[in-house]
Amino acid sequence: MKTSIFHFSELAAINDLAFANIPQNTPLLVQAYISGDSKLWINALQQVIARCIPTAVVVGMTSYGQIEQGVIKQQGMSVFITEFAKSNLSQSLLRADANETEKIAALQQLLQPDTKVLLVHSSDLLSCHANLLPLITRLRPDIVVVGTVAQPAGVNLYSCIFNQQQQAENAFLLTALHGSDLQARSVLKRNWFAIGKPLQVTAAHNNRVSTIDNQSVVDLYQHYLGAGVAQHLPAASSMFPLLFDDNVHQSTAFVLKTTADGGAVFNQNISEGQQVRLAFANMDSLLDNSYLAAAGPLNAEQVFVFSCCVRLDLLKENILEEITPLAAKLPVCGSFGFGEMAMDEEGKAGLFSHTMSLLFLAEQPKTVSFSVPPEPELQHERHEFKLSSKELLRVYGNLTRALMQDLTNTNNALQQLTLTDHLTGIANRKSLDEQLSKERHLYQRYHRPFSILLLDIDHFKAISDKFGHLNGDKVLIAVAKTLIREIRDVDVAGRWGGEEFMVICPDTDLEQAYGLAERLRIAVTQLRILTDDGVIQLTTSIGVAELTELMTIDQLLHQADKHLYQAKTQGRNQVL
Numbered sequence: 008m009k010t011s012i013f014h015f016s017e018l019a020a021i022n023d024l025a026f027a028n029i030p031q032n033t034p035l036l037v038q039a040y041i042s043g044d045s046k047l048w049i050n051a052l053q054q055v056i057a058r059c060i061p062t063a064v065v066v067g068m069t070s071y072g073q074i075e076q077g078v079i080k081q082q083g084m085s086v087f088i089t090e091f092a093k094s095n096l097s098q099s100l101l102r103a104d105a106n107e108t109e110k111i112a113a114l115q116q117l118l119q120p121d122t123k124v125l126l127v128h129s130s131d132l133l134s135c136h137a138n139l140l141p142l143i144t145r146l147r148p149d150i151v152v153v154g155t156v157a158q159p160a161g162v163n164l165y166s167c168i169f170n171q172q173q174q175a176e177n178a179f180l181l182t183a184l185h186g187s188d189l190q191a192r193s194v195l196k197r198n199w200f201a202i203g204k205p206l207q208v209t210a211a212h213n214n215r216v217s218t219i220d221n222q223s224v225v226d227l228y229q230h231y232l233g234a235g236v237a238q239h240l241p242a243a244s245s246m247f248p249l250l251f252d253d254n255v256h257q258s259t260a261f262v263l264k265t266t267a268d269g270g271a272v273f274n275q276n277i278s279e280g281q282q283v284r285l286a287f288a289n290m291d292s293l294l295d296n297s298y299l300a301a302a303g304p305l306n307a308e309q310v311f312v313f314s315c316c317v318r319l320d321l322l323k324e325n326i327l328e329e330i331t332p333l334a335a336k337l338p339v340c341g342s343f344g345f346g347e348m349a350m351d352e353e354g355k356a357g358l359f360s361h362t363m364s365l366l367f368l369a370e371q372p373k374t375v376s377f378s379v380p381p382e383p384e385l386q387h388e389r390h391e392f393k394l395s396s397k398e399l400l401r402v403y404g405n406l407t408r409a410l411m412q413d414l415t416n417t418n419n420a421l422q423q424l425t426l427t428d429h430l431t432g433i434a435n436r437k438s439l440d441e442q443l444s445k446e447r448h449l450y451q452r453y454h455r456p457f458s459i460l461l462l463d464i465d466h467f468k469a470i471s472d473k474f475g476h477l478n479g480d481k482v483l484i485a486v487a488k489t490l491i492r493e494i495r496d497v498d499v500a501g502r503w504g505g506e507e508f509m510v511i512c513p514d515t516d517l518e519q520a521y522g523l524a525e526r527l528r529i530a531v532t533q534l535r536i537l538t539d540d541g542v543i544q545l546t547t548s549i550g551v552a553e554l555t556e557l558m559t560i561d562q563l564l565h566q567a568d569k570h571l572y573q574a575k576t577q578g579r580n581q582v583l
């Protein structure tokens with residue numbers, strides 16, 4: 008595997024002579040990224056490649072900047088040509104508004120049994136990534152997905168993705184890398200910290216947010232970060248983005264522009280009801296390269312870098328401190344875009360921003376390791392105290408992080424008290440209500456199934472009357488511990504009220520929920536609670552329900568309660 012780097016500072020330089028030494032008898036991947044006025048440049052490149060290396064697979068886009076080994080470019084066009092020795096490539100241009108059936112058909116045609124990597128380039132910040140990326144993971148959880156989003160169109164600014172023949176807006180360019188010997192690894196660098204309490208989006212449509220916690224976006228920034236930050240939106244949001252975590256992917260969003268009513272247009276869709284927090288990164292955290300050492304030994308001959316334009320704006324010339332450790336060990340090429348596709352910690356493909364997504368590739372064994380950088384030496388005592396802008400940012404960042412961490416810890420402890428049942432230590436009714444709302448939001452957004460179990464301890468009143476209320480409390484605690492022991496980590500068990508318990512089961516259909524309910528029923532029958540008046544043995548009746556397309560939470564609860572009632576009237580100690 009070998010990558011050649013070309014940079015064109017003027018249109019006339021894009022000619023046949025530039026690619027005269029590129030072989031034509033080997034699979035070629037041509038990546039092209041261009042900043043500034045681009046349409047004529049793209050046309051010229053497409054024509055030259057068609058003549059000189061017609062078998063090459065081309066993937067390109069308009070970008071905010073390019074990475075050429077240890078050099079950053081923000082003008083002209085960068086072209087990276089990777090020669091593969093043992094791998095093959097294929098490509099598909101997919102409309103962003105294609106329906107799920109069309110997307111599945113395109114992916115099934117593109118992906119092969121030995122596909123290892125899918126490069127995703129998008130021409131639009133809002134090109135339905137939330138629908139496509141989970142679909143890729145669902146169809147092929149074994150492949151690595153990485154990519155980037157093109158610079159948005161603006162006044163006198165053309166924006167697109169392109170291959171050898173076409174230029175497209177509002178589309179995805181999917182490029183698959185196949186090969187039994189090809190090895191790929193995705194590494195994602197984030198370095199952003201949440202500050203303050205969770206906030207709820209209260210008015211939003213697509214990527215336009217009017218209010219958060221019932222105050223305008225501008226007022227929110229002013230309230231938490233001061234007028235100086237609010238007055239410098241949208242630029243200030245690059246340092247203080249919104250962080251949101253929907254239990255699928257934790258990501259950040261930044262403001263593209265503010266609106267007359269104090270709202271804001273963000274770089275990705277944000278839904279009403281979604282929880283967000285303000286975030287920040289100090290200079291040290293952005294430039295912390297210990298994540299490379301933490302990734303362990305990597306088998307790599309090449310690294311493709313997809314970084315966020317915000318990192319370049321914030322770090323400026325310091326951005327090289329991120330790239331240099333990579334360039335010292337491997338050939339490096341990449342771009343700065345407006346969103347990064349990468350694999351998260353659970354191995355799922357997602358869209359991120361403010362991050363740096365790395366793709367390490369190898370066709371033959373070549374182990375690369377990165378060491379933890381040494382701590383900088385302490386400066387000698389100085390009689391003058393002057394801080395550079397970089398040092399000021401560090402001081403500010405460290406102070407803010409420490410203060411906000413103290414506040415966050417206190418808030419977390421208080422919130423935990425309000426969401427926990429004081430007797431059993433598991434989730435209370437309020438916590439369950441919030442989790443039900445969150446799961447319905449995920450169902451609407453990602454069509455992730457979820458089911459609930461409603462459990463009632465049979466003859467609990469008789470048990471309490473016979474053995475006393477303190478022993479009745481022991482029964483409730485024992486059942487709660489049994490639920491926690493038997494359910495999965497992703498499930499949520501809580502006390503619904505009295506002797507009733509609920510289990511919320513994400514990513515679980517009705518059949519799977521019945522299986523879990525039956526396991527819980529059996530586990531409860533095996534409990535033996537010793538008292539001074541004898542041994543208490545228990546049974547439980549369980550109602551099961553799965554959320555369907557048009558069902559509300561109230562209807563879901565009614566369905567589970569109905570099944571629980573039927574289980575009790577038909578003899579108890581059963582699942583319906």
